[in-house]
Amino acid sequence: xxxxxxxxxxxxxxxxTLTMETGRMAKQANGSVFITYGQTCVLVTATADKIAxxxxxxxxxxxxxxxxxxASGKIPGGFFKRESRPTTQATLNARLIDRPIRPLFxxxxxxxVHVVVTVLSYDGENDPGMLxxxxxxxxxxxxDIPFNGxxxxxxxxxxxxxxxxNPSVQQFKESDLDLDVAGTKSAVVMIEAGAxxxxxxxxxxxxxTGHEVIKELVAFQEEFVKEAGKxxxxxxxxxxPEGYLHKVLKGFGKEIDKAARVHGKLxxxxxxxxxxxxMMEKYSEELxxxxxxxxxxxxxxxxxxxxxxxxNAILYDNHRADGRGMDDIxxxxxxxxxxxxxxxxxxxxxxxxxxxxxxxxxxxxxxQVIDGLAEEFKKPxxxxxxxxxxxxxxxxxxxxxxxxxxxxxALAERALLPMIPSKDDFPYTLRVVSEILESNGSSSMATxxxxxxxxxxxxxxxxxxxxGIANGLIMEGNDFVVLTDIMxxxxxxxxxxxxxxxxxxxxxxxxxxxxxxxxxxxxxxxALEKAKIGRFYILDKIIETIPEPRAQLSENAPKxxxxxxxxxxxxxxxxxxxxxxxxxxxxxxxxxxxxDDGTVSISSSNKASIDKAFAIVNDIVSDPEMNKVYEGVVxxxxxxxxxxKFMSETKEGLVHISQLHTARIGxxxxxxxxxxxxxxxFIGFDRGKVKLTMKGVEGNPVPTKISDxxxxxxxxxxxxxxxxxxxxxxxxxxxxxxxxSRRRY
Numbered sequence: 129x130x131x132x133x134x135x136x137x138x139x140x141x142x143x144x145t146l147t148m149e150t151g152r153m154a155k156q157a158n159g160s161v162f163i164t165y166g167q168t169c170v171l172v173t174a175t176a177d178k179i180a181x182x183x184x185x186x187x188x189x190x191x192x193x194x195x196x197x198x199a200s201g202k203i204p205g206g207f208f209k210r211e212s213r214p215t216t217q218a219t220l221n222a223r224l225i226d227r228p229i230r231p232l233f234x235x236x237x238x239x240x241v242h243v244v245v246t247v248l249s250y251d252g253e254n255d256p257g258m259l260x261x262x263x264x265x266x267x268x269x270x271x272d273i274p275f276n277g278x279x280x281x282x283x284x285x286x287x288x289x290x291x292x293x294n295p296s297v298q299q300f301k302e303s304d305l306d307l308d309v310a311g312t313k314s315a316v317v318m319i320e321a322g323a324x325x326x327x328x329x330x331x332x333x334x335x336x337t338g339h340e341v342i343k344e345l346v347a348f349q350e351e352f353v354k355e356a357g358k359x360x361x362x363x364x365x366x367x368x369p370e371g372y373l374h375k376v377l378k379g380f381g382k383e384i385d386k387a388a389r390v391h392g393k394l395x396x397x398x399x400x401x402x403x404x405x406x407m408m409e410k411y412s413e414e415l416x417x418x419x420x421x422x423x424x425x426x427x428x429x430x431x432x433x434x435x436x437x438x439x440n441a442i443l444y445d446n447h448r449a450d451g452r453g454m455d456d457i458x459x460x461x462x463x464x465x466x467x468x469x470x471x472x473x474x475x476x477x478x479x480x481x482x483x484x485x486x487x488x489x490x491x492x493x494x495x496q497v498i499d500g501l502a503e504e505f506k507k508p509x510x511x512x513x514x515x516x517x518x519x520x521x522x523x524x525x526x527x528x529x530x531x532x533x534x535x536x537x538a539l540a541e542r543a544l545l546p547m548i549p550s551k552d553d554f555p556y557t558l559r560v561v562s563e564i565l566e567s568n569g570s571s572s573m574a575t576x577x578x579x580x581x582x583x584x585x586x587x588x589x590x591x592x593x594x595x596g597i598a599n600g601l602i603m604e605g606n607d608f609v610v611l612t613d614i615m616x617x618x619x620x621x622x623x624x625x626x627x628x629x630x631x632x633x634x635x636x637x638x639x640x641x642x643x644x645x646x647x648x649x650x651x652x653x654x655a656l657e658k659a660k661i662g663r664f665y666i667l668d669k670i671i672e673t674i675p676e677p678r679a680q681l682s683e684n685a686p687k688x689x690x691x692x693x694x695x696x697x698x699x700x701x702x703x704x705x706x707x708x709x710x711x712x713x714x715x716x717x718x719x720x721x722x723x724d725d726g727t728v729s730i731s732s733s734n735k736a737s738i739d740k741a742f743a744i745v746n747d748i749v750s751d752p753e754m755n756k757v758y759e760g761v762v763x764x765x766x767x768x769x770x771x772x773k774f775m776s777e778t779k780e781g782l783v784h785i786s787q788l789h790t791a792r793i794g795x796x797x798x799x800x801x802x803x804x805x806x807x808x809x810f811i812g813f814d815r816g817k818v819k820l821t822m823k824g825v826e827g828n829p830v831p832t833k834i835s836d837x838x839x840x841x842x843x844x845x846x847x848x849x850x851x852x853x854x855x856x857x858x859x860x861x862x863x864x865x866x867x868x869s870r871r872r873y
Contacts, residue, residue, distance in 0.1 A: 135356040139348045141165075141282075141341065142294040144254070148266060148348075150356050159271025159358070163263050167251035169199075172263030173244045176273045180238035180366070185424075188240040189230055193222035193260060199250040200501045215500045216534055221245075221257040223535050224281075225264050227641050228310035228318040232276045236365030241273060250501045253296040258283050261310050262345060269353050272361040276645070278353070279317060280345035281310035284338040286326065291337045297502070305331075309338040313346040315646015322542040325634030328656040336649060372422075372429040380407050381433060388437040391450050393480050393568045393616065394521065404430050435621045442602045443609055448618070450479070455612040457597070457662055462577075462673035464585045471685040472586020476578035478666075479615060480568035482519075485578030487586040489685045490557035491731045492721030509548045511560040513537030513575055519567045520616075536572040537562070540596075543576045543629035543637035544583070547591040554589055555690040555729045569615040570598035576629050577666060584674045587681040594636055595666035596629035599655050603644060610654045612662050628659035632667060686719075688731040689738055695726040697749045708748065708778075715776075716741035747775035752810040752818065757825055762804045770800050772808050772820055781818030783808060790823050791834045798833040 136149040147164045154160035157173035181188075195218050197204045197211060204211055214222070225245060233241070245260040261281035268275040285295035285303035295303055305326050310318040316339055323331065376384075380403060387399040404427075411426055412419045441447040446454060458479030467473040472487035495506040513536045517524030529537070540562065548558065560582065562575035573596035580593045600614035601624035611618055619625050623644045629637045681687070693701065701722060702709045712720050718732035718741040730741045752758065752775060760774030769784040783806075788799040799822075800806060807827045808820040822828050 135352070137348065137352050137355070139344070141345070142292075144294070148262075148352060150270060150352075157267070157271075158273050159267040159269070161263050161266045161270070163259050163266075164249075165259055166254040167249060168247075168254040168256050168259065169249035170256050170259045170263055171246045171248055172260065172267045173246075174264065174267040174271050174273060175242050176271075176361075177240040178361070180364070181240065184238045184240075185366075185428075187230070187233060187237055189226065189233070189243070190241070191222045191226040191229075191243045191264065192245070193218045193225065193257075194244065194246045195501050196247060197501070199247045200252065202501070205499060215498075216538070217498075217500055219531055219534050220538055221260060223531055224257055224308060224318075224320060225260045228261055228279050228281060229264050229268065229275075229277070231317060231643050231645065232279060232312070234274050234276065234363075234365055236367045237274055237363060238366050239273075239363060241268075243267065247501065252502065253298070254294070255283055255297075256501075258294070258308065262349075266349050266352060269349055270357045272358040274360050274363055277312070278346050278349035279310055279312045280342045280349065281308060281318070282338045282341050282345070283308055284334045286330065286334060289330075291334050293338065293341050305334060307331075307334055307338065309335050309342070311339050311342045312646055313343050315648065316640075316652070317642055317646050319638055319640035321635075321638040322545065323630075323635045323637065324546045325631055325636060327634050328660060331635055331638065332649070332653060332656065335652070368425050368428050368432070372425050373432065376407070376426070376429045376433050379410070380430075381437075384430070384433050385437040385441075388434055388449060389441060389447065396449060396617070400434060438617060438621050439602050439604070442611065442618075443604060443607055446609075448611070450615060452613075454609060455658060455661070457613045457665055458615070460666065460669045462581055462669055464581060464674060469684055471682045472582045472584075472588070474578050474581030474585055476574050476581060477566075478570070478574055478577075478613070480566055481571055481574045481615075482564070482566040483571060483574040483578035484563040484565055485575070485580075485582035486561045486563070487579075487582045487588065488559045488561075489586065489588075489681065489688075490559060491686060491688060491719055492555075492557065492723070492729050493719065494557040494559070508551055508556075509541075509545070509558040509560075511537055511541035511544065511562065511575075511579060513540060513562045513564070513572070515564045515567070515571065519564045519571075536575065539572050539627065539637060539639055540575040540579060540629075543596055544579055544590075544594050546636050547594055547631065549589045549591065551723075551727070552690075555688045555727070556588075556686075558583070558588065567616065569617075569619050570596075570613065570627070572596070573598050573627055573629065577670065580670060581674060584677040586685070587678040589677050592631040592633070593667055593670050594629055594631055595663050595670060596627060596637075597659055597662040597666060599626045599628070599659050599662070600624055601626070601642070601647065601651065601655070603647075603651075608651060610651065610658055612658050624655075626655045626659065628656065628663065630660075630663055632664065686731045686733055687735060687738055688729055689742065690727055690729040691742065691745070693726045693728055693745070693749045695724070698722055698724075698726060701728065701745055701748050712741050712744045716744065720745070744776040744778065748778045750775070752779060752781075754812065755809060757807050757809050760806055760808050760820075762800050762802055762806060765796050765800065765802055767796060770796050772806060774808055774820075779818060781808070781810070781820040783820045783822055787811075787819075787821035787823055789828075789831050789834075791831060793831055794833060799829055799831045804829060 132152045134151040138145055138147045149162050153162050154173045157175045160173040162171050243264045247256045258281045265278045269278045283294050284307040285292045286305040287302050304324040307321040383403050387403055390396040390399045461477040463475040466475045470486050471489045474485045476483050495508050496510050498505055513533050515533055560579045564571045576596035583590050598614050600611040600618045600622040602609050603623050624642045627639045716737045718730050718737040721729045728745055730738050732738050758774040760772040762770050763773050764771035769782050773780045785796055807825045809825050811819050811821050
């Protein structure tokens with residue numbers, strides 16, 4: 129038996145016990161922890177290369193979030209019945225974990241680091257994503273990998289204006305806020321939120337209420353590190369040797385500073401590249417063969433000088449690279465109906481960022497099926513974001529969406545979700561697509577705006593228009609400035625990317641990433657207020673373009689109407705083996721979908737097809753009205769009468785031979801034959817069977833032969849196929865005599 133050296137600690141968080149251990153699982157990783165919260169368990173490992181790969185000029189951090197389907201008692205679908213590529217939610221969780229830990233590695237650290245979060249048990253109540261942030265920090269902190277942590281994350285909700293830490297899955301269904309916040313003991317470092325028009329003040333309170341719990345989790349990790357931590361490895365940080373900065377500043381500082389102030393993204397890049405080329409040629413000539421070993425240092429120094437030029441111009445000269453003021457928003461153009469055959473389209477251009485938004489209206493069959501650790505469900509609204517390389521003037525490969533595309537699309541989808549009409553009010557499936565045609569910062573926020581315009585243009589009854597804006601931060605020591613509507617350069621060289629979306633009445637989504645160790649509450653407040661002002665400005669531009677959603681859908685869109693039926697009658701509409709619903713589709717030409725709650729949605733480009741299908745469904749779920757006349761078809765002919773299908777052939781009843789006509793009829797065939805269309809009146813039920821009559825009902829066939837039998841004078845005749853009831857009874861052996869004889873035996 130193994131003699132494991134297990135270290136274990138527990139803490140109470142939000143009324144539940146959180147337990148962390150190390151020393152039993154994955155011991156060959158640089159660091160590993162096993163965390164349990166409720167009955168949700170995750171294993172988090174951190175490994176690193178001992179040396180940096182030669183030529184690496186960035187920090188190669190990879191975070192993988194692995195969902196094991198057995199964790200929630202499920203078997204994977206598909207032919208192979210095993211986990212394959214991560215779900216979208218798993219990818220988003222990986223991004224969520226990456227963002228708070230990335231800024232906490234030493235500057236110049238280039239060793240490849242791999243963090244793996246494996247969900248081994250999921251109780252359906254406690255989110256493993258937040259445990260992933262805690263676990264990644266803990267695994268790195270106890271490992272020998274350089275890491276300036278710990279950090280931690282929590283989820284925050286708001287129910288009836290009460291802030292709740294780590295709400296359960298059921299509680300989140302009632303919550304007006306779904307907030308993921310991460311931080312160190314001194315500052316907040318990451319925010320991801322979806323909200324139902326929550327105010328800036330309440331958002332702030334929620335963030336910093338969550339941060340108080342984060343401080344507890346950081347202190348908990350620090351105690352754990354004292355017991356289980358390893359000494360950190362010696363690594364060589366890639367820093368530029370002294371002397372290069374002075375040399376580049378002296379030779380090219382003024383030119384670089386001038387190029388950093390050139391307006392226009394491509395023009396600025398062209399100017400900067402030209403100076404860099406001149407610099408490299410000059411030092412190559414001066415140094416000769418020695419330049420080969422120093423080339424990378426000159427390149428890094430050039431980038432450092434350019435970065436400082438941009439940042440100092442903003443921080444100390446109030447000058448942004450494109451000439452705007454600190455709170456100016458780039459020029460905005462909103463255009464509708466760009467694409468004639470699309471159900472809804474809009475082009476939103478802000479500065480050098482441009483998003484083409486499209487809306488496609490579909491039916492219930494177009495809903496997206498989501499199958500992960502949680503219970504499988506369908507999404508009637510989803511948004512896709514595409515970022516082709518030509519949008520930034522590059523040549524590249526066009527492949528499936530990567531983590532960035534999934535993350536930006538999820539943020540924009542979340543931003544609009546609270547304003548999307550319910551299925552009861554608008555029974556369409558909505559697919560929104562954002563094609564980024566140009567990008568110079570905040571393309572996800574441009575997506576929110578183009579999607580709002582396209583939805584309204586498509587006639588989707590959006591509750592309120594939504595807009596989004598991204599703000600930034602430049603900070604040196606205690607000096608800082610918050611920028612409104614950052615462009616790509618300010619995002620790349622700045623310290624914060626703070627995205628906020630919402631209506632005039634509150635925030636619907638928010639995302640914050642920083643490159644420094646954290647921001648203060650003061651900076652957060654300023655950023656939120658500036659985002660609110662900017663959001664209102666963009667909303668005005670949207671409303672000027674289209675004040676409200678169009679009243680009519682596109683003529684190219686399918687027409688969908690819906691009704692509610694008794695859920696107990698769903699089976700009747702579907703029919704045995706789906707026969708009835710197939711019959712409705714075949715007869716009407718419309719598409720029919722039925723939800724478990726009894727909602728029947730019928731769609732077609734032809735209104736007459738919808739009406740036909742609705743009539744059939746109504747007939748299936750309705751009972752015939754007494755003395756009401758219906759059109760029907762004769763389906764069976766018997767000696768005692770005719771069976772007629774009516775109410776769209778969903779009901780069948782008997783017209784007794786005595787009810788075929790006011791005159792005496794000798795044979796059923798004298799009035800009707802198989803396949804005849806007749807008018808029948810409902811006259812009640814006989815032991816659950818439908819009784820119909822054609823007596824006195826206009827529009828019915830005239831008898832070809834009428835019996836001359838007079839019931840007052842003679843017995844019925846049987847020629848011509850007449851039905852002699854007395855004879856039939858006698859032929860069975862006589863009336864009362866047989867009954868008496870049966871009694872004797």
